[in-house]
Amino acid sequence: EVQLLESGGTLVQPGGSLTLSCAASGFTFTSYAMNWVRQAPGKGLEWVSGISGFGDTTYYPDSLKGRFTVSRDNSRNTLNLHMNSLRAEDTAVYFCAASVTGTRGRLDYWGQGTPVTVSS
């Protein structure tokens, strides 16, 4: 059974940093690109980042380039998202999602999300 379990979400002050993790199991991790998608309270989905199966290529929307960094540890089947200079508008539930390599953004599997609150 495929499982994605996010962790690391918490309350953080504006300007602070935070790293989220996603532990994957039940599938061949390197065969999947991995993504982060967030959802602000009462709002829609927003794609945050993507990383190829072997971690050699990363993708970000222009709005987040430079503040967020995605990485993966294939030896531990773990995906990470390091977030810097956090702002109130980064408050959201952050989901990790798996995409079969080559499927151009098809998000087959999702975790249940971890909440991040940016507030003083």
Next chain:
Amino acid sequence: QSALTQPASVSASRGQSITISCTGTSSDVGYANFVFWYQQHPGKAPRLLIYDVNNRPSGISSRFSGSKSGNTASLSISGLQAEDEAVYYCSSHTISRTLVFGGGTKVTVL
């Protein structure tokens, strides 16, 4: 990259059919057939309903179907059931190798 445009809400009676539109540009919806639809119930993670415009993953009811014309994709749901009440999001891969979502459409089953 602007979000794809979806109607905020659609409602219909049980048993009826609805169609949700998703309008983008020639840089996303219109550039290739990498259009996806997701269903999200309150407090839950999204679930993939349709991939590559009109394909259903295993386990998804045939009542859900997708199509595309130019820069606009559509999701149709036939024979509406109570459990179809949810928010539906379209998504597209873009020419810049990013992903973009629509704002979501809340479906109410009367």
